[in-house]
Structures are given as C-alpha cells and as structure tokens.
Amino acid sequence: MLKYNFSNKNSFYLNGGPFIGFLLKSNFTNDLGKIDGLNNEPVETSNLNNKTDFGLSIGLGKTITINGKNSIFIEIRENLCLTNTSKNKVLGNGEV
Secondary structure (H helix, E strand, O other): OEEEEOOOOOOEEEEEEEEEEEOOOOEEOOOOOOOOOOOOOOEEOHHHEOOEEEEEEEEEEEEEEOOOOOEEEEEEEEEEEOOOOEOOOEHHHEOO
16 A cells, blocks of 8 residues: 655545455354244355455545654545455346
C-alpha cells in the first residue's frame, strides 16, 4: 500500500494499492438448530471457492499522535475484488 500525507502539518492521509488473499478454510453454518430435524453442524465449503483473491484497496485515515514515539491510526478502507471467488455458477451469470 502506498500512503500519501496531505502535508507535514495535517494528519490526514490517503492510501491505496493491490492486495492478495488466500483462503485457508471455509465453513457454512446456520442458526436453525432450534427446529427439530435440522442439522446445524458446520459444513466444509472450501472446495466450492477459489483459493486466491486479488484486488485493489483504497483508504482515508487520520494519525493521532500520543507522544514522540506512539501514534494511533484511524482508517476507513474499501477493497475492490478483481477475481471471482466462487467456483459455482451464480444466478444471472454473475460473480461472487
């Protein structure tokens, strides 16, 4: 991620760049266990998804200086995925 500060005096910044993600494990669960006869055990769904995800991130943040050595960063970030993460067909020929 690249970070751009608006000025040395201003503590607001923009950042952005690429990201890559790797799926380690995926489970499907439900909260319908109170209904008789339904199984609410987790179901392994890792094989239904692609293992790699790639995209772009952009964010806006503010640095709050506590003292000479410590700072807090508050940031809002949005990720835009550029790959289809599902191996299954989606209604309307869409992507997940």
